[in-house]
Amino acid sequence: MNRQTDVSRRAAMLGAASSGALLWAGEGARAQAQKPSELRIGITTFLSGPASVFGVPSRQAAELLIEQINRSGGIGGVPLRAFFVDEAPGADHLVGEYRRLVQNENVQVVFASISSGSCLACTPLSTELRKTTLLWDCGTQRVFEEGKHPYAFRTQGYGTPEILAPLLYLLKTKPDFRSIGVINQDYAWGRDSWELWKAGMDALKPGVRVVAEMFPRFGSTDFSTEITRLLATRPDVVLSTSWGGELVTLVRQAAERRLFERSTFVLPVAEASMQSLGRAMPAGHVIGARGDHWNNHPRPKDPAAMARFVDGYRQRFNEYPIYPCHHMAQAFSALQAAYAKAIQTKNGGWPNDQELADAFRGLTFDTPTSTITLREDGQGLEDQLVGLSSQGERFPFAVPRDMVIFPAAMVSTPVGQKSVEWLKSLKPDILAQMPAPIAG
Amino acid sequence: MSRRAEALLALLGVAALIFTAWAAPWLRFVLTVALAKGLGVLGLLLLLRAGQVSFGHAMFLALGAYTVAFAAPSVPETLVLLPAAALLAGVAGLLIGLFVVRYRDIFFGMLNLALSMVFYSVLEKFYAVTKGTDGIRVPPLTIAGLEPVRETQEWVMFGLALGLALLCALGVRAYLASPMGQALAGIKTRETRLEFLGVPARRVLLFAYVLSATMGGAAGALIAMTSRHVTPQLAYWTSSGELIFIGILGGAGSALGPFLGAAAFELVRVYAAAAVADAWQMILGGVLLAVILFAPGGLIGILSGRAQQRPAGRA
């Protein structure tokens, strides 16, 4: 510690008149906070590039939510104001933007990132700058399993439950499959999700033959070669955790060439692409939503809130909200709950950064469909809803039937364990705990 | 530009940088990255002097950055990692250079592009080693064995980048004025004559290539140490395009150009992104177009009052 202050002092002297700045910028997280005139939130999301398919709807959702919250008096009487940042230029640019949000725009909270890479880059900064950061959409299990981040909280589920739930569903509904082919986007999520799936599958149903492991380039626009290979090798199951335009292209090309008739597809991130696909999505395949917020949720906790959000979004943007919109809503719901808790703890006073972070730890907040609890490591526990795709009258696109709602605790890695190790240790009796399907 | 004007501009620039970094702490980070990129662009400028446009130069920055990311867990010392990254990039530059200096113009540009894309794919594909597009996080580093607090660390990185930028700018200035540097410029106009002066043009270009790769490696290392996170995006072709962009924005006529360009580029990008988060690319494109059409000498050209001077046409 002595050494540090030493260097710090020398730098202060070197930097001419900079000692004032050092004091100013070094303002601690524990300083007493004044109630601000507005509650500033930095939101990083994809506004360009292929992932803007997620980023733009979530931004729209954020704007809608902020309007709604502000109309009803803001949070603790303070109106919200969002500062959006594009994730597309890459992590090196984003960490600069994160600093700008904190140090220049003086945001109280940062909502960080769709991309796992962005999250991994931002969470250490949340510790360094002592700024509460909500990981509002990224899914990598590495964040909380490989490090402690006292100021970071994930207000939704993550890769492990999002993969394990569809796997369990498949094992239950199609227990006799013998071979599998995988076609995932070549980036962290595509690779990680396959590693998670394989670990779980090998533990619960050893001996499944992997006939093709394909990781086409991120942003690919054509999968005909991969589809030919899957047609030729005839796996019983095809797994793809792809999303966005790539999933749409994959499903259309595969449907056109009748791959859906030969193999059962498992698509854990299908929900966001169902509207784009419309009637082109074949029925009878396993689809997931990275959560439980399907439009046809059989028993949402607060149907009125669900309808309010969905209809409000539809009215404004002429489309159904997709899962990133729901994840954004969850982040806002958590924010409201945490501020309420912190203000109450302080008897009406405005929380500083430390007090705000303390309020998030162990917080339980409502979503339209359920409640989410933030564990002691910062990870949120979100239920997973998986079903078989079906086309019906109610929606102009596919939604699940024979739905199973997996309780979050059942499919999430316990605190302190690593996902892959935990999945490897699973025993087939976990299938017995699976709730019964709901027709839908 | 006269010597005195250039020296004055450099002094003013340094003063402005230090003042900005002091007055707006969050810009300290942006400016450190800008200085680092400027260093990379300075290397690119050497090749431009020979009339060659490398459309894959970002690979050396990425190499330097990944060197830091891979080595940092075992050797978390800034003063070791920085030269190591530069050295490694220099060696890679020598190996690649031996191949690419045999080619000119579009072939030179495209071969560099191809090699950078191969490197990009390696970073992206070998997930088990490189963590793919997620990238690798760089742990906190020591400086001369000390572990400064964040604030000091930021100043040290800023100072390091600034010092290295000044040193390299002076070095490049001297190099370009030397017979070797002048011969390099000769490659652009009359390569045959060089051969008939008994000067091996390829070796002249190779020297510049290795030098530019080394500076690229140092730049990449600085970026990695500052942003503390590296991704394959650093090697993607658009990153190389960005380096050329900065070079032209700043002006290819002076060793100060790259740094001026990089600072302007990062600031425009940051403010454009803040103002219109989903159309910043269009703003940058517009700025670039305006500079080329109305001030092809770049910012340096504007500052030295020669903005009207059109660049020399193809001979």
Added chain:
Amino acid sequence: MTVPLLSARGLRLAFGGVKAADGIDLDVMPGEFLAIIGPNGAGKTTFINMTTGYLRPQAGAIEYEGQAILGLAPRAIVRRGIGRSFQLPQLFTEHTVLENAALAIAARAGIWSPLVPLLRPGYRRDAMALLARFGLEGVAEARADALNEGARKLADIAMAVALEPRLLLMDEPTSGVAASEKMGVVETLVRVLREAGVTAVFVEHDMEVVARFADRVAVWSQGRILTLGPPAAVLADPAVRREVIGIEAAAAHG
């Protein structure tokens, strides 16, 4: 008997069906000024290109000072003492004349010093002295692409001379030079070359220049040497007058 400085034997080179060299035998004697004349496409420039390593003949041999030089790179041949100038002057167009000259001076001394300026006092003095020998000191600070043709030709030759060659091959040193300047240019370069004791081979279309300054004349036609001898005899040869000079005269007026 003196030993030839340069000796070419049986050089052959064809581009497609065109024979640019069809058995060239030629000896260049130390100290002489040898003019090469002949119609366009006769293979005159090809001979220079082969001798300087720019083109490789399909057959034959070239010896310089008794050593085979065929297969060496241009810059290796330059280092042995064979210089050349170009029909289209090869100057560094974005550099000043002084810088061009200084680069040539530096090239002789070795350019591998990355931190000392090209225009260091020594090189500047030598370059100015070089330019002064060619009467170019007045345009030293001008950009090379701003010169008139005569000055460009002289600058081009000056750069070759800076390397102190013993043999200089000049490709049409007067082509494109205004008639009023032509004799001045030739007189300047002959004076410099004589002073330096350089042997010269030059391709020339102006018969007056050939008659005044050449010691011997070689007449080229279709890749062969038609005649070789002193100017007075060669230029008086009716066959040469008909085949070469007649065409030249017509071309000059067309």
Added chain:
Amino acid sequence: MGEWFAENGLLLGLAGLDGLAYAALVFMVAVGLNLVFGVLRIVNVAHGSLFAIGAYTAASIGLFFTAQGLPPAAGYAALLLGAALVGGVLGPLIERVVLRRVYGYEDVLQLLVTFALFMILEDMQKLVWGVQPVFQDSPMKALGTVEVPFGDDTIPFTAYQLFVLPGVAVATLIGLAWFLRRTLTGRVIVAVTTDKEAATAMGIDAVRVTLLTFTFGAALAALGGALASPTTSLVPGIGASTIVLSFAVVATAGLGQIEGAALTSLLIGMGRSAAVYFAPELEVVVPYLIMVAVLLVRPQGLFGVVEARRV
């Protein structure tokens, strides 16, 4: 080796069919780029944006036609209309308003001008078409699928992929070759490609040729995009990945060489699909490895001619 072929020969055959369709799309984009480079000597980075805009426009027109109740065959008219519209409007606009101002500038500036255009057009697409995937596959659906025998099995391929894509590419190749060799305008383009100075000296109106070639190249890029649109979903960023691949084709093919572009596209298409089957981790680098290998052996590209250096 023989054993390997016995085992994988059939798969290799399938890979060939896939590679063909892929090669056809690569060729459509690269040949336009190569043509433009031949005449303008500008590496047009915005070529990829023209591909993307062509795809979006064709899809929009196709969707409009479908909404009007026109038959699926009208989808083909939409493809051509989209390509013609983008080529005919954006081509001349870019050439006359922007590029014309920078002829005679240094190469790097010319290249950067198109890079700037690329950045602007990328964001413009987002403003016009949004970020959600757009697709319009009635042309592909109209033709249905073809069962290709595979051992005891059959593999369905879409007729569009099997016949339309390669068919259009071959027709383009033949048509272009005929146009460039047999028509006056074509020969003028070749003359300018070979030696611009000489061609201009001979009285060729380089300004007109340049405009024409650029428009033509833009239309080819847009047609490539239009052809790709029924098979894929259109999202932001498709231009960027298309263009970088075309760069590799141009350098490998030899500048301005259309047959070279065809052969290179075929090599890349086949190489890529073989990689998907047998070495998936190489899929992305195949085009670049082919390029490096070709340039090692033939420094001027497959069909490139050594430019005579005049001394």
